[in-house]
Amino acid sequence: MSNVEQTVEIPHLGGSTVGYTFGRPYDPALPTLVLINSYTTSAELFRPQFADTALGSAANLLAIEPYGHGRTRSTYQHFTYWDSAVANLQVLAALGIDGAFVLGTSQGGWVAARMALLAPDVVKGLIPLGTSMDFESPRSVDLGCWDGVGFNTPTIDALADPVGEDWVVPDEFVDGVFDTAIGGLPAEERAFWLTTYRANYAGDAGRHRLRVSTVNLRDRDGLHGRLDEVRCPVLWLHGTADQVYSVANAQEEIQMFTRSPEARLEVIEGGQHFLSASNPLEVGSAAIEFVKRWA
Incomplete structure (x- = not known):
């Protein structure tokens, strides 16, 4: 990747090294758009966004890798999505960035929402993509979302025992x-x-x-009781071909941001679950418009 890939040391979780990538050198005159990748991917997920010259001209693109992902490592061996939200905020502070918009794909969406809850003065707007604000609940299955417990439990069980140093994730x-x-x-x-x-x-x-990342996906807490405390604008983008979380779920949950100055759902025809990868043009143009409007 011809981008600026680096790591930064932060105090969270006993001391952590967090992987981050700038799309191009930081420009303090531009707003910053933090990009948070989906389950088990890395900052590389956002190669289409880094290649989008219009988006890169509208905002500093800063991909930050959550705990359990990419180059990010911590002293403590267990972590949750709240920890990744704290870490992302500490990365922004370490980089001297006092405000940012946050875009998150899938799990990145609920890390973004946690950032907005923890630091309302820092997070200027949220762009969740193909996500859910619930735990893996019977409610969400009833609304056409996947069975996250059934999907993730075999992986958690399969990764339970220690392995040799020659082990790599199976194809x-x-x-x-x-x-x-x-x-x-x-x-x-x-x-x-x-x-x-x-x-x-x-x-x-x-x-x-990998195992803890999968435990987090299966066993995370829901945010329904907290979403009315999000005070920034929200633009939720959701694809009709999303196999994991349904448009019906997004339609219900966008209404829970009752104190946001604006909370809007935009449905993208044919869009997949990793929407930033499947529909980068639509995501890019929506993000540009959102950031310009609220910056």
Whole structure:
């Protein structure tokens, strides 16, 4: 990636190294758009956004990798989505950025919402993509979302025992993620992600990070009781071909942001679960308009 890939040290979780990537060198004259990647991916998920010159001209693009993902490591071995939200805020502080918009794909959406709850003065607006604000509840299954407990439990069980240092994440796991999230990958893109996953999830430490990331996905807390405390504007983008979370769920949950100056759902025809990857043009133009309006 011809972008500025770096890490920064922060105090959270006993001391952490957090991976981040700027789309281009930071320009203090522009607003900043934080990009938070989906389950088991990395900052590389946002290559289409980094390649979008219009988006890069409208905002500093800053991808931050959550705990359990990419280059991010912590001293403590367990973490939650709240921890990733705290870490992201500490990264912004360490980089001297006092306000930002936050875009999150799938799990990135609920990390973004947690950031807005923790630091309403820092988060200027939210752009959740293909996400949910619930726990993996019977309610969400009734609304056409996946069975997150049934989907994730076999992985959690399979990753329970320590492995040797020669272990790498199985190809079937990577294929399963992208089949569900984007309807599969062309050969070149599949080869790219297999290489990336093998680097990020290797050895026993990689197995453990992958397992905790999956436990978090299955067992996270819902935000329904907190969403009325989000005070920034929200633009939720959701694809009609999303296999994980339904448009019906998004239609209910967008109404829970009752104190946002504006909370709007935009449905993208044919959009997949990893919407930033499947529909980068629509996501980019919506993000530009949102950031220009609220900056």
